[in-house]
Amino acid sequence: MVERELQNIGADASLLLVDDDEPFLKRLARAMEKRGFETHTAGSVAEGKAIALTRAPAYAVVDLRLEDGNGLDVVEVLREKRPDARIVVLTGYGAIATAVAAVKIGATDYLSKPADANDITAALLADGDDMPPPPENPMSADRVRWEHIQRVYELCDRNVSETARRLNMHRRTLQRILAKRSPK
Structure with missing residues (x-):
């Protein structure tokens, strides 16, 4: 599976991960590196924006609610700097209104926590308008x-x-x- 993912990533494998849950952020970064991404992590909106402005990545996974603000602010900055970036918004507060707002601002997909690295990778690498496959073990x-x-x-x-x-x-x-x- 990892070889197939490496082929789908493309030449620029840079990935920005923005989440204020440090243990989750570290685990996700390790898992995504194993899948061939070059990860950069941020624990706040301010850090995420700074990374997006200095070296806009090809991929991003951004938590919606962060301690210092809304992750959609990072999505906006990233979309301005790199219109072709594939962005997945993660949240533990799944609601239709926030999903619509995330997609309107430029997110490629929207996943509810807990999402694992396989779900996130599938969403990041989904071709065009294809929807990623549903999770294998969704929550009841x-x-x-x-x-x-x-x-x-x-x-x-x-x-x-x-x-x-x-x-x-x-x-x-x-x-x-x-x-x-x-x-x-």
Whole structure:
């Protein structure tokens, strides 16, 4: 599989990875290097923009929500500097509105976290208008729901009442969900 990927990458294999989750960023960088990319990493919007302005890569994987702003700002700068760049936007907050905004700004594809290196590579190297194949092991609907609840819970500083209000669910129902293990 790696040989096939090397042929599809092309002469310029530069790849910008922008994510504020450092362990994920390092793992993804190693995995993409094994697939033949020359990776450059950034942990913030400011770093991502700086790299995009100085040496605009042929490929980019940008997280949507970063601590210092919105990853779409990096996509805009990269699209201005290098119109032919293939850009994948990653997010743990999948929503149709943000997917549309990402594509309008110039993203090639939009993937929800957790996406693995194979999914990301397939999206980066998809030919033209071809859609990459669906993931081999997608999350179950129960797991997606659980992930969303956990994310909102963390954003509400682990306040059960506030989380229940924002999710429009009864507080005791939320407490029962939080007490269980994550579904597979």
